Amino acid sequence: MNYFLGVDIGTSSVKSLLMDAKGHVVGSAQVGYDIIKSRPEYAEQDMEILWEASRQTIADVVKKYPQEAARIQGISYSGQMHGLVMTDAQGRLIRNAIIWADQRSEDEIHRIYDVVGEDSYRSVALNSLSTGFLISSLMWVKEHEPDNYEKIRHVMFPKDYIRFRMCGEYGTDMTDASSGAIFDTKRRRWAWELIDRLGIDRDIFPECHESCDVVGTVTKECAEMTGLKPGIKIACGGGDTLMQGVGNGIIGPGTLAANIGTACQISGGFNEPLYDEKYRTNTFCHVKEDLWMLMGAHLSGGVALKWLMNEILYMDTFDEMTAMAAEAPAGSEGLVFLPYLSGERTPYNDPGAKGIYFGMTLRHGREHMIRSTMEGIVFGLRTSIEIFKGLGIEYSKIIASGGGARGRLFLEMQADIFDCDIYTNVGNEQAGIGAAITAAVASGEYADYEEACARLVHMKDTVVTPNRENQKYYEEQFAVYRELYGHNKDLFHM
Numbered sequence: 001m002n003y004f005l006g007v008d009i010g011t012s013s014v015k016s017l018l019m020d021a022k023g024h025v026v027g028s029a030q031v032g033y034d035i036i037k038s039r040p041e042y043a044e045q046d047m048e049i050l051w052e053a054s055r056q057t058i059a060d061v062v063k064k065y066p067q068e069a070a071r072i073q074g075i076s077y078s079g080q081m082h083g084l085v086m087t088d089a090q091g092r093l094i095r096n097a098i099i100w101a102d103q104r105s106e107d108e109i110h111r112i113y114d115v116v117g118e119d120s121y122r123s124v125a126l127n128s129l130s131t132g133f134l135i136s137s138l139m140w141v142k143e144h145e146p147d148n149y150e151k152i153r154h155v156m157f158p159k160d161y162i163r164f165r166m167c168g169e170y171g172t173d174m175t176d177a178s179s180g181a182i183f184d185t186k187r188r189r190w191a192w193e194l195i196d197r198l199g200i201d202r203d204i205f206p207e208c209h210e211s212c213d214v215v216g217t218v219t220k221e222c223a224e225m226t227g228l229k230p231g232i233k234i235a236c237g238g239g240d241t242l243m244q245g246v247g248n249g250i251i252g253p254g255t256l257a258a259n260i261g262t263a264c265q266i267s268g269g270f271n272e273p274l275y276d277e278k279y280r281t282n283t284f285c286h287v288k289e290d291l292w293m294l295m296g297a298h299l300s301g302g303v304a305l306k307w308l309m310n311e312i313l314y315m316d317t318f319d320e321m322t323a324m325a326a327e328a329p330a331g332s333e334g335l336v337f338l339p340y341l342s343g344e345r346t347p348y349n350d351p352g353a354k355g356i357y358f359g360m361t362l363r364h365g366r367e368h369m370i371r372s373t374m375e376g377i378v379f380g381l382r383t384s385i386e387i388f389k390g391l392g393i394e395y396s397k398i399i400a401s402g403g404g405a406r407g408r409l410f411l412e413m414q415a416d417i418f419d420c421d422i423y424t425n426v427g428n429e430q431a432g433i434g435a436a437i438t439a440a441v442a443s444g445e446y447a448d449y450e451e452a453c454a455r456l457v458h459m460k461d462t463v464v465t466p467n468r469e470n471q472k473y474y475e476e477q478f479a480v481y482r483e484l485y486g487h488n489k490d491l492f493h494m
Helices: 047-064 106-116 118-125 134-144 146-151 158-167 174-179 192-197 220-226 240-247 302-313 318-325 366-390 408-418 430-442 449-456 468-492
Strands: 003-009 013-020 025-032 072-079 085-087 154-156 214-217 233-235 255-260 264-270 282-285 292-298 336-338 356-358 397-402 422-424
Touching (some): 003 047, 003 158, 025 047, 047 158, 047 220, 072 158, 072 240, 072 430, 085 158, 106 134, 118 192, 134 146, 154 158, 158 214, 158 220, 174 282, 233 430, 240 255, 240 264, 240 292, 240 397, 292 366, 302 366, 318 366, 318 408, 336 366, 366 468, 408 422, 408 468, 430 449
Parallel strands (some): 072 233, 397 422
Antiparallel strands (some): 264 292, 282 292
């Protein structure tokens, strides 16, 4: 039997996953790392650390499953989106990557709009600019680190650097390129006219491919460092939200994905480049040429629970927190959490937004704080669903993924707050599975994504349905949640 390797380069860890041609996950390995925050608004990562983590996870999988690894036919990637990686003419890293959570480039966004015009920009990119996007960060480097800017010969996204270290070829894919936000999303190419007007050298932008295009093979050097066989086909891969979609079988309209990871998203696949005319959501290219993704992105997902666990409550595990949260009733007895700990993207695109616990009284305890934090994360996703409904988007089910799919309480909250049946995947690592499926399509094991997903993606039999009694409390809480930002916006920016 043939095997395929999916490498998921996330914000907090790399996971490498080995899957057979029938969709069974043989095994995986994971190595974690941190975000570098030298200033509160900065978010960087050392790509050498991410490469070493990737190399180690691949080597661990190969060592643990040598017979299966000897039959790997293809490798592909899922990667954290938007971030800026820069190398010089020799392929050496110039500085740390500036990743999606970075907030330093708000002034640069205004300068970009001043040069190219906000309406002109949006009509091409189909998105609003946000801090942490490749082009915003690149303009910050140009303004504040001119010596580093002059060294740039290649810009790319985090997963692209890992792939470069494995096959020696530069490039990116349509999903990540469109998320860099200097991209003609309808025409699936770099927005060259905007790039020229910003005075950026065209040559630093890599060639764009579709996600399942083979862009290289495992080099001898990479083989020696990982234990992989040289010559294995390497596919381009894609952004993590898109790969999660593939891992959940979402390669067309009718189904949405609700992912709760470090950040969280509501997303779906569509056969045309749908976009919100108020630009509260993001529209990116999907994994094949006739597919696009509409996404509502929320910057605080699991990171808010991690912050609460480590910095406030000093608890040991998420399982312990979830068990305690279950002791509080739906609606947390009036305690509402606004999860804007890192600013917010959808619907406000405001890096200065702040978090709030609203309605706290002496009767509230740790169980209420934890539950309200979880509810606030899901309320954020609900705001995106409301925008999707306003665009006339219809869906029959929502698939939960990431940390939000691993506990019954989170699943129940999503069913109640979204008023929709919630499905979950048999596999736990949808992004890695999506990358492995992409490798299987790229290597010719399957003719296309449709065939591969039909054969390899399986939902659990258990479906979580809404609790009508809980919904009454959640509708009241959601009404409060939606008012909190508007009433506090000016205070956030004082």
